Amino acid sequence: MIVKVCGMRDADNIRELDEKVQPDLMGMIFYPKSPRYVADHSAIPATNAAKVGVFVNAPVAEIVETVQGFGLDYIQLHGNEDVAFVAELKQKTTANVIKVFRVTAEVDWEFLKGFEPHVAYFLFDTETKGYGGSGKQFDWQLLGAYPLDKPFLLSGGIDQESVADILRLKQQQPQLAGVDINSKFEREPAVKDIVKISRFVKQLKN
Numbered sequence: 001m002i003v004k005v006c007g008m009r010d011a012d013n014i015r016e017l018d019e020k021v022q023p024d025l026m027g028m029i030f031y032p033k034s035p036r037y038v039a040d041h042s043a044i045p046a047t048n049a050a051k052v053g054v055f056v057n058a059p060v061a062e063i064v065e066t067v068q069g070f071g072l073d074y075i076q077l078h079g080n081e082d083v084a085f086v087a088e089l090k091q092k093t094t095a096n097v098i099k100v101f102r103v104t105a106e107v108d109w110e111f112l113k114g115f116e117p118h119v120a121y122f123l124f125d126t127e128t129k130g131y132g133g134s135g136k137q138f139d140w141q142l143l144g145a146y147p148l149d150k151p152f153l154l155s156g157g158i159d160q161e162s163v164a165d166i167l168r169l170k171q172q173q174p175q176l177a178g179v180d181i182n183s184k185f186e187r188e189p190a191v192k193d194i195v196k197i198s199r200f201v202k203q204l205k206n
Ligand SMILES: O=C(O)c1ccccc1N[C@@H]1O[C@H](COP(=O)(O)O)[C@@H](O)[C@H]1O
Pocket: 006, 007, 027, 029, 031, 034, 035, 036, 054, 056, 078, 123, 125, 131, 132, 133, 134, 135, 136, 155, 156, 157, 158, 180, 181, 182, 183, 184
């Protein structure tokens, strides 16, 4: 199971997470309205994890510049970006794309098909007023009906108590490739509780 820890910013916290948890993916938020916004790219140290930049309806040129300046491995599109936008981005950068959808009972899985050729993963989050980082879960049972081949990451309010439900969902839905954890593991915005994350990851992987 892939583990992505999102909303990282503090250099010491990033080093500690890298050393003690070794997540597969580490996410940095490049959305100015987020309390986890990374304003100073140069403050982020090197890590062993693949680096994911999270963007919300940002222009292609800004994303491409950030990918290059920052050496991002993945671009997470957490806004309302359409297929043409994702295709253009794929032409202009070598980074992999993770496209986010907020899942409700009205979800139209067919709509996602057009994105499939351009993305490495889908990521499913909760529908809220903001774009993400809400700490709220959606009804994961809706993912039982996911009909596509593209693997996806689960996100939205995942906490320490979520492990049993995640493992149950994995048995039901093999396309569940991993989880993305964020606000429920924070001491303050953009500072994660490494002990909590360590415990969660051990339970998930054992
Ligand atoms: O974390 C944020 O502030 C944020 C802001 C805008 C878009 C995405 C954001 N984070 C992503 O939101 C999900 C769910 O987070 P949470 O566990 O509910 O706090 C996660 O994928 C983050 O990458």
